[in-house]
Amino acid sequence: MGQDADQRLVEAVHRDDGAAVEKALADGADPDAGYDRFRSSVLAVAAHRGNGEIVDRLLRAGARVEAIRPRGATPLRVAVAYGLADIVRSLLRHGALTVEPAGRGSVLTTAVSVTSHRSGPAHLAVLRLLLEAGAAPAPGEEEPLLTAVMLPHVPPAVLRLLLAHGANPDQRRSDGAPAIVVAARRGDHAQVDVLLTAGAAVDARDRHGRTALMHAAERGEQRVVATLLLAGADPGATGPDGTTAPHLTRGWPEPHEGIKPGGPRNAWDEVPVVRSAVRVTPAGVRLDADQRLFRLLADVIGRAVASLGDEEWTVRTGMDADLARAFATRLRDGGIPSADRAWHRLDITADEHATIHSALDALAHGRADVPDRLELVDLLDELRRQHRR
Known part of the structure; x- marks a missing residue:
């Protein structure tokens, strides 16, 4: 009877049939039944299919929230990847965050990373739920704010959400680079603006003594330069090697109005510039x-x-x-x-x-x-x- 009930549970999950799931569980089906030859749990499959009703039925029946098969994604990680906020909420209520396996990176970093290519309201809602639940990066991972600014196409709303939940706008990467420098050298003026609005130090320096303005000027990132200058960045700030932002505009056909080198052309001919780009x-x-x-x-x-x-x-x-x-x-x-x-x-x-x-x-x-x-x-x-x- 048990194996028959397990099979009926698997088939019911496959059909998204909540009533049949309830019947199979009542008949003694194992809520941790393997779905396929890889022993994927029916809970992980239901989470992947986005069926919150079935997820809740399985959890009430005692389904374990951790992964069943080796190296298999947990139901929580699956729901995070697909932006399934209701399912994430249910799994968090059943302690899913505390049983995430070590060695795969944190589910919080996964949630931030996903917004690089899936940045709709659902994924922001998932990230908010994880932050409210106290999710944290794993040892050795960058802080979520740095993860966000290092990835392409992460929307400013993600940074605002992280900042609203206590992220430090002056957070430094593990190599000492401030978040504003990382965002500036990547040419993301919107992220730079969010960090400045949150109080980031406009002239913070990286381990080489370079400011965000220096990096933006060197890369010809005009919108970032304008954002920084409007926030009061010092174009005359000097690096340890004597380099300034105007030095670093050399070689670009149209340097930004606020940081043109100026002066006689030959005065610049013998000034070597140490490059970071x-x-x-x-x-x-x-x-x-x-x-x-x-x-x-x-x-x-x-x-x-x-x-x-x-x-x-x-x-x-x-x-x-x-x-x-x-x-x-x-x-x-x-x-x-x-x-x-x-x-x-x-x-x-x-x-x-x-x-x-x-x-x-x-x-x-x-x-x-x-x-x-x-x-x-x-x-x-x-x-x-x-x-x-």
């Missing part, structure tokens, strides 16, 4: 950076090839390992200085451009222990944004 100009491809960044990219390629091994590198990227190392040698030579020494330039092929992306991705998101991982994440994000323009 790589600029890609689709003319072949032309790669613009400074010599330090060229050397960094060369090291990244060398480390990625060495970490993966020649064969795996070739399989994963479709590129010859020896050619990648030869390109790294060219990068290490530092490129050719531009006429005003604002940038160093190197003409590269499309395959070499792809080599940079592949190497950055392998180290930034791979399993190898990389001490400067966040800098590589920033560089990869910057190159991808330019590629999409």
